Amino acid sequence: MQSLNIIGAGRLGKTLGRLWQENGVLRVQSIYNRSLESGRAASRFIGAGNAAESLAAMPAADLWLISCIDSEIGAFAQQLAASDLIDHSTLVFHCSGALSSEVLKALKPALTASAHPVHSFAKPETSLETFAGTSVAIEGDPRAGQILSAAFAAIGGEILNIDPSNKSLYHAGSVIASNYLTTLMDLSLQSFAAAGIERDRALRLLAPIVSQTLQNNMTLGPEKSLTGPIARGDIATVSAQVESLAAVDSQLALCYRHLGLACVELARRGPLSDESAAKLIELLSEPTR
Ligand SMILES: NC(=O)c1ccc[n+]([C@@H]2O[C@H](COP(=O)([O-])OP(=O)(O)OC[C@H]3O[C@@H](n4cnc5c(N)ncnc54)[C@H](OP(=O)(O)O)[C@@H]3O)[C@@H](O)[C@H]2O)c1
Numbered sequence: 001m002q003s004l005n006i007i008g009a010g011r012l013g014k015t016l017g018r019l020w021q022e023n024g025v026l027r028v029q030s031i032y033n034r035s036l037e038s039g040r041a042a043s044r045f046i047g048a049g050n051a052a053e054s055l056a057a058m059p060a061a062d063l064w065l066i067s068c069i070d071s072e073i074g075a076f077a078q079q080l081a082a083s084d085l086i087d088h089s090t091l092v093f094h095c096s097g098a099l100s101s102e103v104l105k106a107l108k109p110a111l112t113a114s115a116h117p118v119h120s121f122a123k124p125e126t127s128l129e130t131f132a133g134t135s136v137a138i139e140g141d142p143r144a145g146q147i148l149s150a151a152f153a154a155i156g157g158e159i160l161n162i163d164p165s166n167k168s169l170y171h172a173g174s175v176i177a178s179n180y181l182t183t184l185m186d187l188s189l190q191s192f193a194a195a196g197i198e199r200d201r202a203l204r205l206l207a208p209i210v211s212q213t214l215q216n217n218m219t220l221g222p223e224k225s226l227t228g229p230i231a232r233g234d235i236a237t238v239s240a241q242v243e244s245l246a247a248v249d250s251q252l253a254l255c256y257r258h259l260g261l262a263c264v265e266l267a268r269r270g271p272l273s274d275e276s277a278a279k280l281i282e283l284l285s286e287p288t289r
Pocket of ligand 1: 007008009010011012013032033034035038039067068069070072094095096097098116117118119120121122
């Protein structure tokens with residue numbers, strides 16, 4: 001079994017380390033965290049691997065996962081490149097969604113890659129149970145891609161090969177769908193609060209309609225899932241809502257208008273007439289009075 005060293009075994013690193021170790025895919029050998037105690041805790045969680053006090057104290061390994069915070073990945077790549085721990089057959093990878101394997105270029109001629117699991121590792125114990133079925137976007141050296149595809153597939157990952165030049169756009173896609181959805185929920189709650197509906201009641205109100213909308217999008221796609229005043233071309237209702245929101249909070253009204261413009265573009269791919277679309281665009285483009 002190939003050996004794996006982990007620099008930064010936090011939420012993602014220790015989850016993947018344990019999944020690979022438990023499933024006999026990779027053997028976790030050495031772990032380097034900011035504090036030795038944290039490294040020891042990660043080693044206990046994984047059930048393997050020795051905590052190292054420094055990078056220099058780590059032994060050589062077949063694979064290295066750099067899973068510290070994104071802003072430090074490049075610096076660790078430089079440090080590893082300057083050490084005698086790697087050679088042309090070593091595979092070094094990171095799991096950032098925002099960065100490509102380019103950030104590891106100092107390590108050439110070692111094999112380098114990025115492998116981004118589209119998963120929220122908020123609680124490692126839960127992620128151990130829910131990781132299977134996660135898509136993992138991989139790019140980098142072809143040989144590294146093959147090795148990582150096999151390693152992730154062995155723990156239930158669904159491999160998606162991407163071009164490094166598209167990494168930022170690909171990551172923006174996940175950010176819009178997951179992070180912006182959360183922000184949309186918050187904007188919705190602000191609107192309910194302004195209408196005097198308390199938070200818990202509003203969340204109960206939202207649960208079935210939000211779940212249904214998500215389900216519709218997954219099965220029918222966005223074009224067939226859009227309902228409501230913009231899809232119907234109901235200009236009076238949209239106008240009244242812009243006014244009401246502007247009276248409460250200009251930022252809320254601004255978000256409603258900007259997202260409304262995106263809704264119009266989506267509705268145009270359905271039955272919304274060009275005439276209604278033009279009126280809605282004019283209304284939603286106006287600066288809030
Ligand atoms: N969390 C997610 O849901 C998720 C999803 C997809 C991809 N990712 C990617 O996975 C990577 C790790 O994210 P994470 O959420 O797992 O981070 P995290 O939980 O904050 O863990 C980061 C780990 O890096 C260690 N570390 C930080 N700076 C260090 C340094 N200078 N020297 C040595 N160790 C250092 C920390 O050590 P200490 O414990 O000692 O502080 C910690 O164990 C990032 O590239 C992120 O973009 C994360």
